[in-house]
Amino acid sequence: MSSDSRTLFPHARTAQPARTAQPDPRPAPALPRVLSIAGTDPTGGAGTAADLKSITAAGGYGMAAVTAVVAQNTHGVRDIHLPPATVLTAQLEAVSDDVELEAVKTGMLGTAEIIDAVETWLRAHPPRVLVIDPVMVATSGDRLLAGEAEQAMRRLCRLATAITPNLDELAVLTGEAPARTESEALAQAERFAAETGVAVVVKTGHLDTRAITTTWVPAGGGTGHAVRTTRVDTTSTHGTGCSLAAALATRLGAGDDPRTALAWASRWLHEAIQHGAALQVGGGNGPVDHGHLGRRLAAAGSAAPWLGPDAVPARLEAPADLHPAPADGPAPTHGSAPAVAPVGPWTAALWEAGAPLAAAIDDSGFVAALVDGSLPEEQFSVYLAQDAHYLQRYSRALAALAASAPDDEARAFWSASSRTCVETEMELHHSWLAPRPEAATLPVGPVTSAYTDFLLARALGSPHVVGAAAALPCFWLYAQVGAGLPEVPADHPYRDWLLTYRDPDFVEGVRGALVIVERELAVASPEVRADAARDFLLACRHELEFFEQARR
Numbered sequence: 001m002s003s004d005s006r007t008l009f010p011h012a013r014t015a016q017p018a019r020t021a022q023p024d025p026r027p028a029p030a031l032p033r034v035l036s037i038a039g040t041d042p043t044g045g046a047g048t049a050a051d052l053k054s055i056t057a058a059g060g061y062g063m064a065a066v067t068a069v070v071a072q073n074t075h076g077v078r079d080i081h082l083p084p085a086t087v088l089t090a091q092l093e094a095v096s097d098d099v100e101l102e103a104v105k106t107g108m109l110g111t112a113e114i115i116d117a118v119e120t121w122l123r124a125h126p127p128r129v130l131v132i133d134p135v136m137v138a139t140s141g142d143r144l145l146a147g148e149a150e151q152a153m154r155r156l157c158r159l160a161t162a163i164t165p166n167l168d169e170l171a172v173l174t175g176e177a178p179a180r181t182e183s184e185a186l187a188q189a190e191r192f193a194a195e196t197g198v199a200v201v202v203k204t205g206h207l208d209t210r211a212i213t214t215t216w217v218p219a220g221g222g223t224g225h226a227v228r229t230t231r232v233d234t235t236s237t238h239g240t241g242c243s244l245a246a247a248l249a250t251r252l253g254a255g256d257d258p259r260t261a262l263a264w265a266s267r268w269l270h271e272a273i274q275h276g277a278a279l280q281v282g283g284g285n286g287p288v289d290h291g292h293l294g295r296r297l298a299a300a301g302s303a304a305p306w307l308g309p310d311a312v313p314a315r316l317e318a319p320a321d322l323h324p325a326p327a328d329g330p331a332p333t334h335g336s337a338p339a340v341a342p343v344g345p346w347t348a349a350l351w352e353a354g355a356p357l358a359a360a361i362d363d364s365g366f367v368a369a370l371v372d373g374s375l376p377e378e379q380f381s382v383y384l385a386q387d388a389h390y391l392q393r394y395s396r397a398l399a400a401l402a403a404s405a406p407d408d409e410a411r412a413f414w415s416a417s418s419r420t421c422v423e424t425e426m427e428l429h430h431s432w433l434a435p436r437p438e439a440a441t442l443p444v445g446p447v448t449s450a451y452t453d454f455l456l457a458r459a460l461g462s463p464h465v466v467g468a469a470a471a472l473p474c475f476w477l478y479a480q481v482g483a484g485l486p487e488v489p490a491d492h493p494y495r496d497w498l499l500t501y502r503d504p505d506f507v508e509g510v511r512g513a514l515v516i517v518e519r520e521l522a523v524a525s526p527e528v529r530a531d532a533a534r535d536f537l538l539a540c541r542h543e544l545e546f547f548e549q550a551r552r
Helices: 003-008 047-057 085-096 112-124 147-157 167-174 182-196 240-253 258-274 292-300 345-363 365-372 377-404 408-433 446-461 464-482 495-500 504-523 526-551
Strands: 033-038 061-066 069-073 076-081 103-106 129-132 199-203 211-217 225-230
Touching: 033 047, 033 085, 033 240, 047 061, 047 240, 061 085, 085 112, 103 240, 112 147, 129 240, 147 167, 167 182, 167 199, 182 199, 182 211, 199 240, 211 258, 225 258, 240 258, 258 292, 345 365, 345 464, 345 504, 345 526, 365 377, 365 464, 365 526, 377 408, 377 446, 377 464, 377 526, 408 495, 408 504, 446 464, 446 526, 464 495, 464 504, 464 526, 504 526
Parallel strands: 033 061, 033 103, 103 129
Antiparallel strands: 069 076, 199 211, 211 225
């Protein structure tokens, strides 16, 4: 270190005292402390930038040691500067001399000298969790490391808790031809894991399949834990390897078991990929949206009213007075044609006003995955457990509507609907939840309570048409979701659920509810009509929250 350097950094030392292993008297940290060892990306999509965002998203405190300064953007790499390995070693020792680490993640290392420096440091300071993203082969298939560096990477990988290679990198590590199928890739990973005692995460994103699988092959080989998602039609996939590895390291560092950690990281990344294009960063292969999950959960906790004071006029004199209610977030991408048509001008106005919310439900992560079959089973189980609680309370609200109905036709309809909730729909819940006691015993959640309390209050304390309008979305919007596929495949995991809500009897029930609401709105006072419209829209929003609660 030069004298100038000491002047600029008066506390810097040329040599650090040896560390001695002593019990740490401090309490366990609130967040896992995770170090990324990787190159840079000035556009933020990959390398240390992506790692730090991923670590934060996964619930950790991120740190970074830079191996390479890379001039790149979404179109490609322009230049690379590799600082001396001594500079990297100084960074690593500066961290380990001061900070206890729960996890380390490595990315681009570049040369045998850099890899050796990282290996030397890791052997001197073995972390509790080490996830290695062995950056060896580009997506294009080009080799990124010289021969001796590849050998050094093979040695380094043997120190890892888990490695996260792409299929070409897995082939280089095993000395075999690149896998062409998932089963070939899993077989390669099992051989590597059995030989090295290092877990392998097998990613099938580069295979030409609609379904994407990420599988944890345990150290020593054996049966893996697979997480399945659906391919997203997007070019915003820059940095996905970095991001997955960093998130995985963080969740493992936080104490998650491999199955839980991989499931969290894979599903978080899938959501980040889905929303990456909306960032509008660059004109090439853009980044993923590392922060989407966090913003979604923050929005779910907002105390802002769902409907402003001007969303519905105080008096509804005519259907044209009712305008579409704004939905939170970006404009939905789906159309809003109803699967069950309105039966008159008032129900047509309700649909038009609620169309943004109906489209937001179609676009929601839960419903989209439910319809395409990629929804994780545990999320569906949480949803059904809450739906069982919901239906018990909803049936009471329908019974209250029957008691206050203005005529025999409405009384008979609501009474029959109340019985159907218990007899037909609850049977679906029992058949799914009975073999899953951990879900079946879930208590009622706050989202479910809020919705059912709202419905019961309207059914018991408001004019009949107001309660009927509040109950209508549970009919109408479920038919909309049930119609999300032109035809339900025989092997669809949620086929029974979808068929329940596209069944002709259920569709006829939706029409029955529409007829009652249309008739009663036509003769209601303008003030009561306004209350009914507002509660219809609030119930639509409750439906969106109800579906999404399983992803929170």
